[in-house]
Amino acid sequence: MPSSAVCADLLGMVFPQLEKVLVEQVVVESGVLRVTARTSDDSSLPCPSCGTVSGRVHSRYQRHLADAAVGGRPVMIELTVSRLFCDAPHCLRRTFAEQVDGLTVRYGRYTPLLLETLRAVGLALAGSAGARLLKVLNVVVSRVTLLSIVLALPEPAVVCPRILGVDEFALKRSRRYGVVLVDVEARRVIDVLEDYSSDALAGWLQAHPGAKVICRDRANSFGDGASRGAPDAQQCADRFHLWQNLGSAVERATGRLRSSWLPPERDPSSTSDVLPDKAESSLTQRNRERHAAVHALMDRGVGTMGIVRELRLDTTTVIKFMRAATVEELLTHGPSGRTGTLDAHADYLARRWDEGCTGAHILHAELAARGVNVSKRTVRRFVHRMREHGAPAPRSLAPKAREVSALILTHPDALPEADQSLLKELSARCTELAVLRTLVEEFAQMLVNRQGDEKLDGWLNSAKSSGIPELHSFANSLTRDLDAVRAGLTLPWSSGVVEGHVNRMLKRQMFGRAGHRLLRHRILLA
Structure with a gap:
């Protein structure tokens, strides 16, 4: 048997928080490690109200404190402490309980060590998920208790930084949005607003003056x-959003110009791809009507969510129609009324059909050998269509408008030689596409090198006189926010750190179920 000194040393290493008390017994009961201890009998402690030192004992009582698990067993400390008299005549407190530093807090049933663990888990995982993790760690606590511990934490003082970043985030996607405010220099969140409105931001800036730059x-x-709340602050438009807005304009422009840079045999409006003597399908008619309605609302200045509410469509559907400059980008060109999986292999199938191979099972096997992952049913329907209408005329698939816009928005040095050749070929067929490429490259150089002071005005004039309506509209939008855009293309600050905080996944963990107070605690303190 080890000596009592060795046992005392071992106990001190396992429970350093018990160094200031006298341990009487350590036992295991029903899987719980119970530690019985007491404080010294001759303690003299100051009154928490008046500070008068007292050693006169009123009574003694036992406290039950849960501690962090040891060896896979929950720990319960049964600590006997004193209640002392306060003899100061001017003090309103007649008795007070003895507290042990590092072991007890007033009205607490957890040791500071366990309480810090509960706070960390609650901030990281919130209620239910945190309670499940703690159960694995042999700490039994309910989700409600865990949330109460998180909400009891004091909030940090809110001080407006010199460089302030502002961005929205979804409290409940497509329904409710909040605002996150970030100290860009310190790269930390300083506050969270529940209301996504100009009044809320203006009110916060007026209550917390001091911002010099607002990203x-x-x-x-x-x-x-920002203009109403901090009129003297320099507003700085984010470079990522400027490039994103330009990308949307480029995509609309390439969609409009597609018929002009395609050779005649690739023109999607040609009648060779449309069935004769057949009216448009109901799906095609519906797509035409929706596209017209969406773009009519866009011309009136209605935003994405306004169009969603007006037409009662899904957000993804509305964005798809908004991105398509013409309805032909959404329509399909095969006899079936849809873009088929086998359209890219139509030339091969037409050649095999002319050679006399008309069996669907044979064609399916040959396609599988070519690495085409398609079902036998799809091949049978394609063969049936060829039997009814004949084999499709051999044609090469042209790049889509979105693919061409992606090539234009990619750095030329990062493009493969084939893509560079394709862009040169398309630009030779369409002079507007060549002008579009040139202006995009100039804007990219201005953005990367932050040359807004030197080149922005000249670029805006070139865009407005380019004859490309989409770039003209984009230039007009920049002109309406010219000071912020010029600062964004000149100053080193941006909203990148703000976007990083928005995308930390914290907002998605609670899926709109948390109230603003709890969500704010987790964002500010996690």
């Missing part, structure tokens, strides 16, 4: 709120 995206609510 934001190009939302009107942020621009208006």
